[in-house]
Amino acid sequence: MLTESQIERYSRHIMLKEVGGKGQQKLFDGKVLIIGAGGLGAPIALYLAAAGVGTIGIADADDVDLSNLQRQVIHFTADIGKPKVESARQKMEAINPDVKVVTYKEWVSAANINGIIADYDFVIDGTDNFAAKFLINDACVLAGKPYSHGGILQFDGQTITVKPKESACYRCIFPEPPPRDAVPTCSQAGVIGVLPGVLGTIQATEAIKFLLGKGDLLTDRLLTYNALRMKFREVPLKRKTSCPVCGENPTISEVRDELDAMTVCDLKKG
């Protein structure tokens, strides 16, 4: 039951016929896990908290750094040096005390990911490295957990929602991570600060639609965005029968760490 102040807080949701009191209750009952409390995770966490998603998990082992603040808008100058998940939790609870925030100050790995995602209805990948991105895909596909993939690069971003065994997964597009030996140095490619705001907000929208059971999810189409040209494009995709994790003869039947991609922080042009 919504209290009077909750009815007021969520009034702009409740007046939407796709949400209403029932939908708001679904958001309350919903559990969403955000992996990565950085550029993508920041708007995702803020919007899901504001929206009244009842339980929000957030996983990241990192501490806030001065160079994060240009885009990771959930972290403030005074938070430098604090664990990102702690900094994020404080802002989420300040926006909306109704929300239960569960923090995981750890990197996801094959050893812990199944346990972390198990409690959640929907998972959001807001990570910055390919080892994590492939791990999240595999864990979600194998556990049948719907999730949103997001990636950003300089002025470009892309996102897709995966409904395991129903729609194309990350490995349908990219069967394996780029090799580590492609990567001699860690030069920074950079990213325009507003970019993860655009992509992360789309990912949060997918989580909310999933919990509401309304609209069409971003499945079987990769949404790409270029901020310089201000263009969105949709690339239609299909599940691949040869996909190593969701295809007809999968070679991946349990989660594993992509060791070759573990330290990828830079890829030279091929």
Place this chain on the structure above:
Amino acid sequence: MTITINGKETVIAENPERTVDSLLEELDVSQRLYVTVELNGEILDRPAYGTTAVNEGDVIEFLYFMGGGNAPFAQSLR
């Protein structure tokens, strides 16, 4: 001949020998060794790049790896 690359009509020289692989080289596509190629709605297996011909009217999508804020590639995507 005219093909569509990432939504953009592109004129390339006639070349009956051209494969997806040689097109990647010809266009100096970003992440050439890792890019995923979708040809007329089907994602190609990488080993097929060298044997798949490019034909008039083909619709090609280059799909790039995108990591996070301080990952990636030295060059902007084409």
